[in-house]
Amino acid sequence: MTRQFEVTQRDGAARLGRLRWTDHELSTPCVLETKDQLELLEEMTESNTDLDVEVIKDSEDVHGTNINADIIILAGALRFEDDPRGLSRALIDIKESTNPDAALYAPTLATPQNISMLIYAGIDIVDSVLSDVKAREGYLLYTDGEERFDEIPHPLCLCDVCRNINFGDGSFERKVAITSEHNRGALLAELHRVRARVKKGALRELVEARCRTTPTLTAFLRLLDEEYNYFERRSPIVRTATLLACSQESLDRVEIRRFNERIIERLHKREGILLLLPCSARKPYSRSRSHRIILARLYKLRPFLNEAIITSPIGVVPRSLEVMYPACNYDIPVTGKWTRDERERAIEQLARYIEANAFDSIVAYVEGPYKAICDDVAVKLGVDMIHPGDSENILSSHSLQRLEEIVRDLIEKHSPVRRDLRFDYLRDLADYQFDNGASAAFFSRAPKIRGVFPRYYASDRGRRIATLVDRYGTLALTIEGAKRYIDGHIGHYCVWIDDFEPKGTIFAVGVLRADPIIRPFDEVIVLNDNTIAVGRALMSGWEMEASNRGAAVAVRHVEAR
Ligand SMILES: [Zn+2]
Numbered sequence: 001m002t003r004q005f006e007v008t009q010r011d012g013a014a015r016l017g018r019l020r021w022t023d024h025e026l027s028t029p030c031v032l033e034t035k036d037q038l039e040l041l042e043e044m045t046e047s048n049t050d051l052d053v054e055v056i057k058d059s060e061d062v063h064g065t066n067i068n069a070d071i072i073i074l075a076g077a078l079r080f081e082d083d084p085r086g087l088s089r090a091l092i093d094i095k096e097s098t099n100p101d102a103a104l105y106a107p108t109l110a111t112p113q114n115i116s117m118l119i120y121a122g123i124d125i126v127d128s129v130l131s132d133v134k135a136r137e138g139y140l141l142y143t144d145g146e147e148r149f150d151e152i153p154h155p156l157c158l159c160d161v162c163r164n165i166n167f168g169d170g171s172f173e174r175k176v177a178i179t180s181e182h183n184r185g186a187l188l189a190e191l192h193r194v195r196a197r198v199k200k201g202a203l204r205e206l207v208e209a210r211c212r213t214t215p216t217l218t219a220f221l222r223l224l225d226e227e228y229n230y231f232e233r234r235s236p237i238v239r240t241a242t243l244l245a246c247s248q249e250s251l252d253r254v255e256i257r258r259f260n261e262r263i264i265e266r267l268h269k270r271e272g273i274l275l276l277l278p279c280s281a282r283k284p285y286s287r288s289r290s291h292r293i294i295l296a297r298l299y300k301l302r303p304f305l306n307e308a309i310i311t312s313p314i315g316v317v318p319r320s321l322e323v324m325y326p327a328c329n330y331d332i333p334v335t336g337k338w339t340r341d342e343r344e345r346a347i348e349q350l351a352r353y354i355e356a357n358a359f360d361s362i363v364a365y366v367e368g369p370y371k372a373i374c375d376d377v378a379v380k381l382g383v384d385m386i387h388p389g390d391s392e393n394i395l396s397s398h399s400l401q402r403l404e405e406i407v408r409d410l411i412e413k414h415s416p417v418r419r420d421l422r423f424d425y426l427r428d429l430a431d432y433q434f435d436n437g438a439s440a441a442f443f444s445r446a447p448k449i450r451g452v453f454p455r456y457y458a459s460d461r462g463r464r465i466a467t468l469v470d471r472y473g474t475l476a477l478t479i480e481g482a483k484r485y486i487d488g489h490i491g492h493y494c495v496w497i498d499d500f501e502p503k504g505t506i507f508a509v510g511v512l513r514a515d516p517i518i519r520p521f522d523e524v525i526v527l528n529d530n531t532i533a534v535g536r537a538l539m540s541g542w543e544m545e546a547s548n549r550g551a552a553v554a555v556r557h558v559e560a561r
Contacts, residue, residue, distance in 0.1 A: 004051055004070045005103040005124075006549040010520055010539065011198040012235045012254070013095070013122035019071070019103050021051045028103055029119045029198075031110065031191050033128035033184055054098070059090035062097040069102050071125075077106040078130065084220035088121070092230050095122050101508075101547040108133075112143045112186040113210065116194050117217055120207045121224055122234075128184045135180035143190055144213040149179050159185045202241040208249050218249075225252040232258055233540055236520035237433070238325035238472040245313040245332045251345055255326045256313055260349055263318060264356045266436045267428055270306045272416035273407070274359040276350075276385075278370045278394075279311030283329060284322040284454065290395060294365065297400045303418045304411045308353065310370050312342040315349025320428035323454040324473035338369045343376075350377045360414045361386065365403055367394050386410075422449045422456050426468065429475050433523065434485060434493055441488045442466060442481055474523060477534045479559045482525040486532075491515055495526045495537075495544060495553055502526050502533045506553040514541035514552075526553055533558040 005028075009016040019026045054069035056062055057076065072094060080087035094104065103124040110118060110126035111134070118126060131141055139146040142156060155162035161182045170178075197203040211217040224231070235254045243255060250256075275298075280288030286295060295302065307319035317327040338346070350373065354362065364374040364385040371391055378385045388402040423446060427439040442465055447458035457467040465481040468474075477485070486494065496513040497506060506526065518524055518541030526533040535555035537544075544552040 005101050007101060007539070007547075008550070009198060010234065010236070011201050011203045012120070012231055014119045014194075014198050014203050015122075015124065016195060016198055017103065017124060019125075021070075026125075028124040029126070029191060029194065030124075031115075031126055031128055031184075031187055033188070054102075056094055059093040063093050065097050067098045067102075069098065072098050072102050072104050074104065074106045078108040081109065081130075082216055084216055084223055088220060088223040088227065091121050091123070092227055096230065099546055099548075100543045101549050110187060111146075112141050112183070112190045113145060113213060114217060114220075115187060115190050116197075116203065116206050116210050117220055119194050119198075120203050121220075128187055131183035131187050132180050135176050135183050138175075138179070139183075140179050141183045141186055143186065143210060149175055157182060157186065159189075161185060200241050201236070201239040204253065205244045205246070208247045211249070212247070221249055222252075225249060228254065228257060233519075233542065238474060238521050239329070240471070241329075243326045243330040245330060248339070248341055251313045251341055253313075253326075256315075259321075259324075259326060260315055260352075262432050263316070263321065264352055266431050267318065268431060268436070268439070270357045270359065272360055272414060273305050273410050274354070274357070274362045275305045275307045275407070276362065276364045276366060276370075276374060277307060277309050278366045279309050279317075281331075281334065283327070285309050285317070286319070286322060286453075293395055294400070294403070297404055298407060301404070301407050301411060303421060304416045305407065306357075306359065310346060310350060310366060310373060312338060312346060315346045316353045318353075318428060320424045321432060321473075323425065323468070323470065324429060324432060328473050336368065338373075343369070343373060346373050347376050347380065350374070351380050354381060354383065360416075361410050363388060363403070363406060363410070365389050365394055365399075367391050420446065420449070422453075423447070423458075425454065426456060426458050426466065426475065429468065429473065430466070433475055434489070435517075438485060438489065441485045444484075472521070474521070476556070477523055477525070479532060479534060479557050482532060482534045486525055486527075493518060493522060493524050495524050495541070497526055497528050499528055499530070501531055502528075502535075502553075502555045502558055504555060505538075505551045506535070506555060508539065508544050508547040508550050508552045511544040511552050514544040516540075516542040516545075518544070524553055526555060527561075530561055531558055532561050 004021050005017055005019045007015045007017040017028045019028055051071060052069045053071045054067055055073045055075050105125035106123045107127055108129040111130055134141055138148050140149050161178055197206050211221040231254045280290050282288035285291050309317045311317060312332055321327055362385045364387050366374055367389060374385050386406055388406045389399040390396050430439040430442050447460045447465060449456050449458050451457050454468055455470045458465045463480045464478045466475040466477050469476050492515055494515050495511055498510045498512060518537045520537055520539055522537040524537045533555045534557050535553045537553055538551045
């Protein structure tokens, strides 16, 4: 078994990588376009190289098997040109039954319009064959579709080829040659755009834009979005790029569903008074003008409240998770109106959140469409919600005064426990990130918390346990924190390595076992008999175990065990 493909960067199922064999090297994702490259590929498939190539004719044959290869070729991929369901099924079957460090090649399928989506779905190599065929049929290809070269009065593109030709002159053969050159240029330009997007962690936004140009691609994206597990297993827990929710499909993003699931499944149950607030354009919400006004008014009462923010596309964000991706870094078109889908998702998630906790009273300090959502949830669950605010303006002094009075009365009535707001952030983030019960392991008693919001750090008996990394909203552990955690959570978020001292980067080849729940960017604990280390995962846990190449963990601290 040879391993000649190395993934260097990931954005969900999309990846950048390097394929090396004998004296050749290809950077992926790539478009095979020259005669040389296509011949190379023939050479590969004739297996007279040191590459292990597997040609898959029918993806159903591989279902449930475990194929090991350097390159997987999806033979006859062209049959999927107008069959998004067949393509998504075949891709996922193949990806789930082959080693993660195999490059996937789908021949004769790519166009400038669909290449972003093919790479998003997990394909590493495509070619220019279909673009050439389309040229011969008389079609100029663009990222938003195709045009017949004899039907357009002016070139629609100003690349070097299109700038210098007149489509009205010349022989058919010449037109085809020119069109073919443009088509390849358009394909490569889009490939470069995709690569840049993968580097930024922002391919999804491009894919959502491109899918709008044809029903087939829209269907393809919607079908892919039904494959939650496939994408979730490959998606980082945080991104630095802003999540732009500009389409209906944005609501189905893995990051949003995962956030919603974890809030329900991982956070400890809350009691007492719930205060619902509307979202703000500025993130974290508590830095916005509207939240600052409301929170200043409730200054002394806040330690007795549970706050949550109603928002699209996420639904509900507990205050303590406002610093965590995607809550800390998303943007939506603001028109004052919610689409039906947005409303329905928010209603569903708010209802789930209320049901998952045990609140005595709910105060909905919201206006306009947020109030309508709260009303629907109140009816759906048969619960009462108190609306102290003016439905037109919750920032009026009259509304704020009513809010303060009502909250004060409720506190007197329920006498909830007073909490440390900074500790709330650390505790919920610990549970969100390391699963239910993690906070109890890190903080068996209330830690000493220092730092300025949100850059908090927690210590106990003079030893630092964890730091809130404000850029991502994640907790970075110290060795002390790691030790506290592993005692009660055997194997959780752990990576076991061979007998060497971990320094800098740990490569997948040195990983013996890893918790399959680990995702890129997760904080992990690295162990062998002699050392314990903490660091950041660079690939998913299942991928560390199944891969022979690539960087697995960036180590931060190491200590002898
Ligand atoms: Zn052009």
